[in-house]
Amino acid sequence: MFTGRIVGEIWATKKVPSLQGLRLLLVEPEVYHPPHLRPHSTKDLVVAADVIGAGVGERVIVAYGHGARNALGRGENVAVEAAVVGIVDDVELTGGGV
Amino acid sequence: MFTGRIVGEIWATKKVPSLQGLRLLLVEPEVYHPPHLRPHSTKDLVVAADVIGAGVGERVIVAYGHGARNALGRGENVAVEAAVVGIVDDVELTGGGV
Amino acid sequence: MFTGRIVGEIWATKKVPSLQGLRLLLVEPEVYHPPHLRPHSTKDLVVAADVIGAGVGERVIVAYGHGARNALGRGENVAVEAAVVGIVDDVELTGGGV
Amino acid sequence: MFTGRIVGEIWATKKVPSLQGLRLLLVEPEVYHPPHLRPHSTKDLVVAADVIGAGVGERVIVAYGHGARNALGRGENVAVEAAVVGIVDDVELTGGGV
């Protein structure tokens, strides 16, 4: 799992049936510049499905694979391998910062 | 999952039986140069199976693993771990752009 | 699996139900500078669930996927794909070091 | 999945039982330098099992995980997570090239 910030959303009309009704968000992973976590804009964005209502600009936790599909509550028959599993309230880093 | 652009197609006569009749596309991942997503030509291409009829030049969403096999609708007995799951209509990024 | 040091903790009130009551730690992977293992602060942190009581500053072993969910003892229905599986007592490297 | 070229073969007498009789090939991934795919010699080689008779120097498609084990036709009880799934006849890239 990793933390990141939601920077956008994707619309796709033509898609496999199991994606119907799923929001697909673009998540920018954070990188650790001690003692802070910063957005990592040189890295590929991750497309993550969301069912907990995360909004653009929010920091989230993203899980992969079976863990991601579990978060969606639709069983294993869904064409997804990354999903938002939580919205970050606070991060406490050793160096104190955020 | 990630977004990318289809840049080519692969032909393979000699292959495992479960790949018969599956189109294999070459997808170039996009990278985030705020506020835009750009093709990432220094990155390895991903070979993804396709059953939704994506064409060369189109932007697509690619999923991995079980999620990819689900998209193909052939059950788990297929020698694939990446597949096109949707064709991108529109991407709305925080900074406005595309 | 990899070794790393716990550098922080994440709080998330809004999350998928299967994460309730799970500690989510931020782990900084180590890199090998022979004959030592050093923190790797330019790398993305990994968010790992923990049920063995690892504390900030401790060196841990992190596993992924099914292996991670097994460590949590909650079955497969948990939205997690990385977990702490052990606390490092000692690392013996060929060159002698730590 | 990715495309690559077979650059070698590995022999291992002492191995887990499920690897008996499986050829293990070293595959060098290709990278995209538009409009061509080139060998990527600065990248780690991938060790892939092969049951379709790919030879050194041939271009192949390699799949991972469950998809790889499916290609081997030995069920899930095999200690492998990468396998050759096809031999490339031709690659058609947008820019025309190979």
Place this chain on the structure above:
Amino acid sequence: MFTGRIVGEIWATKKVPSLQGLRLLLVEPEVYHPPHLRPHSTKDLVVAADVIGAGVGERVIVAYGHGARNALGRGENVAVEAAVVGIVDDVELTGGGV
């Protein structure tokens, strides 16, 4: 799967129950500098479980995920996703070398 050299071993008293009695080795991946494979000391080490008795300094093949757990012969209920599956006797590379 990849090839690497065992450079160390990890001791962990506090760990999840399914790791009891499993050796945990540190493996340094090799990289391809044609026509040779060389240790890749700037890369993260991989922690791999071992049940075939590989020793420090030996070259091994490491598998991931389900393939790794299969190598351990303890079923799927083990908190591991990387394992030694073979000890390398010989590597034959196209360019002739080792």
